[in-house]
Amino acid sequence: MKKVNVGIIGAGRIGQLHANNILNSDLLCLKAISDIKLDHLSGTSIKKNVEVITNNPEDIFADANIDAVFICSSTDTHADFIKKAALAGKHIFCEKPVSFNLNDTKAALKVVEKSGVLFQAGFNRRFDKNFRKVYETIQAGEIGEPHIIMVSSRDPGAPPEEYIKTSGGMFIDMTIHDFDMVRFLANSDVVDISVKAANLVDPIFEKFDDVDTAVITLTFGNGAIGVIDNSREAVYGYDQRIEVFGNKGVVSAENERQTNMQLSTVEGTYLDNPKYFFLDRYNDAYVDEINEFAKSILNNSPLPCTGEDGYQAELLAYAARLSWKENRTVTMNEIELINI
């Protein structure tokens, strides 16, 4: 069977994750990987199994054997690499967010559109088996019309100051996944958004004009109401749950626990906590998202998650920040219309 030949730009944590998954995939073949610094690859099976390991991303764009590029470098480099990849005729898998700036994202996606290559945004959670089952259950009509869409999304621990400083803020860095998830589940676009946010976890966030706790409500075109709750620090684990309530029922997905051991003693009953690391929780989702990307290329079938999805999630992150700053409901219309 034909495989999709891949080059990866960026060999950090997420780049290596994708690299290893591609090495185990029946649908993708890892031909090249590039990064500014390559020493952290030494001794890995990536080092051993990939032909081209280079400091120069141009080697990837220029390689006629490469069908698709995975953009896993720092966010500020995404837009530029997207354009180059598109112009080189490579399909693109890009980590979220597309960029820190809506105009840059728009511009990059316009180049993609013109070039006709496929573009998938890295919203891995759409591929989580639990969330996917919820989605399919809704699609099958089991809960009727969705009325209330809830996403609880809490990180296990706050990132270091260095990360916070360049993260772009909680909404674009963390909530962006949840913005995509509510859109995915609602199957409808957002009309307006209201944010209540606070600094309750660590004053460091305030220092960078950022928040660490938020409850975000959204109105959808189909009338449904969405609500996202976020915290940068859930000490008991990576808390990732969804619930969709409709006129015929309710469907939800709980956290995955580390084990399903249950212990009862005279002091009470004890369970293991939810999984702690996102790589542990979403391990299979990361595998599935790249294979779905490959299938779309190989079978010319619809992408599970597009550039437009990436853009809309960024738009919501932008609107959320505005809502927080101005302490008011922001309509998506006004965002689209202003010269961002």
Added chain:
Amino acid sequence: MKKVNVGIIGAGRIGQLHANNILNSDLLCLKAISDIKLDHLSGTSIKKNVEVITNNPEDIFADANIDAVFICSSTDTHADFIKKAALAGKHIFCEKPVSFNLNDTKAALKVVEKSGVLFQAGFNRRFDKNFRKVYETIQAGEIGEPHIIMVSSRDPGAPPEEYIKTSGGMFIDMTIHDFDMVRFLANSDVVDISVKAANLVDPIFEKFDDVDTAVITLTFGNGAIGVIDNSREAVYGYDQRIEVFGNKGVVSAENERQTNMQLSTVEGTYLDNPKYFFLDRYNDAYVDEINEFAKSILNNSPLPCTGEDGYQAELLAYAARLSWKENRTVTMNEIELINI
């Protein structure tokens, strides 16, 4: 042991519920019950066991043997009966809401205050064993400082048109319980409130300028953020859950199912739904709330839930309606200051 002698005003569903619970209580003694119509008591054990059954509530206020009055009549009569009971020196247990009008509530509670009688508002859910355990766990410091307080509260089915018409609207009729619950759990007053509400269940609500679906966010004085989600119709049962997230952990209470049977067949695994009727779900809570009321009278100990609690919940219902109507965040300050 001395018991509290009780007269009940109003012998409808909730009046009869309290009457039967009082008949089984070791702390309360039911001396009298009054209503405009008394025929629906015929054949009940209330009829058999209560000395005074009367059309005239004045018989209760005038009875020197009666220590406390339960006000279970229609909401529009509450304020008047409260004043009369207070002036007669009777302690008062009053069903929610105190009234449909903040000024009436204020005026009635002022009379109560002057007279020095005890006043308990009928927020039965504070006495649900599951919610109480959540509350105690928070009070014990197990989750540290509360950051996010969530209440899911969905009725099993919409009430009839006749009821909707005079209900005062969803916020004062149904959400009022949830307003009390978030205040109870947060242990802090509300600073502001924002409402997203909709007509998704039945157009009948719109006809009476009412809503049937809402997501309400609140900021608390201690910085915590609250969120309530409501629907008038959860077809799978009476959906009543709470969750409080803090810097040291999260605590929650699930629904009670009808039974804990579990069936797995080739088609999947089946559980019974949550309990459907509020009298079934909160049966024990109704018993506990009146015994706590009696204990406060007998032991001169603090009331578990006061007139101020009743007033604050009504204030929130008023603010919620304003927020919905004007599609904006409403601060509690502005409500307190305006001449309502």
Added chain:
Amino acid sequence: MKKVNVGIIGAGRIGQLHANNILNSDLLCLKAISDIKLDHLSGTSIKKNVEVITNNPEDIFADANIDAVFICSSTDTHADFIKKAALAGKHIFCEKPVSFNLNDTKAALKVVEKSGVLFQAGFNRRFDKNFRKVYETIQAGEIGEPHIIMVSSRDPGAPPEEYIKTSGGMFIDMTIHDFDMVRFLANSDVVDISVKAANLVDPIFEKFDDVDTAVITLTFGNGAIGVIDNSREAVYGYDQRIEVFGNKGVVSAENERQTNMQLSTVEGTYLDNPKYFFLDRYNDAYVDEINEFAKSILNNSPLPCTGEDGYQAELLAYAARLSWKENRTVTMNEIELINI
């Protein structure tokens, strides 16, 4: 509506429990209660509400107004009271076991049979809403033919020495409920029984030639295999679960927890333990069993649990002891045939 007039013999813990439930029942009316010692009734609502309180059980048998007798005295007196009640034409509700001796039980039940009165054995667990739902699910054919029937039944704590001494041993005192439960669920009679039992909880049991831990397997006439596990001391609560596996599925009932609070901290996730006291766990079942008894009398409908059920459970307790003592499989045939 006509009620069944009741006299209770024995005013200890279980007698008082039934008395209070009868006082709250719409189908039964408590006319008399007798015991050797009556001082422990002083101050109770039983004292206040029951006309005849007597030291002499004959007062009950002689009372023409009494329709049914509840036998709640010590086990060694059951058989005699059963015969007297039957001869007096009173319907009988008798606590388990009928007697400590199979011949006595047989003889008493023969008198019952001849007299034509109704006789219900006090197997309250058949009326637990969870177990009943399991039973109904099996009856509805949801799991097809039962293959494996499992009962986990563990007391929260060992009884005092005084109790153990006269209990008749674990099988007749405690497992008897489980013998009835497996018969109830299997809807088939037992062919043989094998016991592995041990003294692991407390050496006091050995002193009285008794055990405190057992795993009992049974073969049913329909081919199904049953298994009961028992312990006299489950420190985490009253552990009462059932599971029935069939060719089309499996159905089970879990324990009821004290509350459904869930707390997650950095140390793990905590739940409350199962309910601890049998009166707490089976509270509603005790109410339902007596109302079902009343309905059978009033409507002339089949008893939910008969003297034969009581006898069969005792037969199994006897066979279990034999199996343990002789360390072999005992067939029910040999028990029926020997001159017990």
Added chain:
Amino acid sequence: MKKVNVGIIGAGRIGQLHANNILNSDLLCLKAISDIKLDHLSGTSIKKNVEVITNNPEDIFADANIDAVFICSSTDTHADFIKKAALAGKHIFCEKPVSFNLNDTKAALKVVEKSGVLFQAGFNRRFDKNFRKVYETIQAGEIGEPHIIMVSSRDPGAPPEEYIKTSGGMFIDMTIHDFDMVRFLANSDVVDISVKAANLVDPIFEKFDDVDTAVITLTFGNGAIGVIDNSREAVYGYDQRIEVFGNKGVVSAENERQTNMQLSTVEGTYLDNPKYFFLDRYNDAYVDEINEFAKSILNNSPLPCTGEDGYQAELLAYAARLSWKENRTVTMNEIELINI
């Protein structure tokens, strides 16, 4: 880091499973694989990544670069290959059972012992994260002394006639895993065993003098009682649960569900069933067992599961069959003593 060089004998389903896991392991390196028929490897990544693919297992024994042999061929060939591997100085990982005949197993293990190579039996379930956590919880003393050890183990569907015919019977083919699990959890040897077994799933089992349903009880040296329940066909999935009850508590592990989606409609609440395939349920356990094997070789640390464990499980399978056939309790002493 040094890796353990491996040759695999047998390239069927389980051989390929191990091959793929070894290819992804950081501790093992797959050098060779042999089978009588090799065509089913064509197109696999095994074919691509393994140097030596041969019809002749002797190529593996003779290869000085190979440190360890995985024996994944049909059971009747195990004993012979074990001896050859041991004499060639290769460490051995052998699928269960070691052989169909206790004397053959004994003889093979004696050669292993003399040669000094390491031998691990393929009891993958010991490495399941859930069961392992239960084991560690017991080892940590959380439940005190174990009193009752329960294993529910039911296959999702009966194997084909061809398989049944040569399986050696349910006890050696399927229950052998459960025999190992109860020994693992009890941390004590079995004293005696009693079996109730039946043909309830399919008459085909009876044709081959086999059973498809069983409840097996065991007494352990430390006084604990064990119970295993088996069925060849649980239509709702692969049912694999354990529970250990002790004087200080109880610990258990539930099934893993396919997803943790939960759907509530007017008809009830639905969950996904347990995972259906053993490769799905025990996927990670298969990875862990071989890495633990590698660690024992590389670090000279104790094996997690030895030849003696394999032998004891077979002994129990033999005794179980005897107990079933003779319908009596069989002591392990008598089995050890008879000339098998």
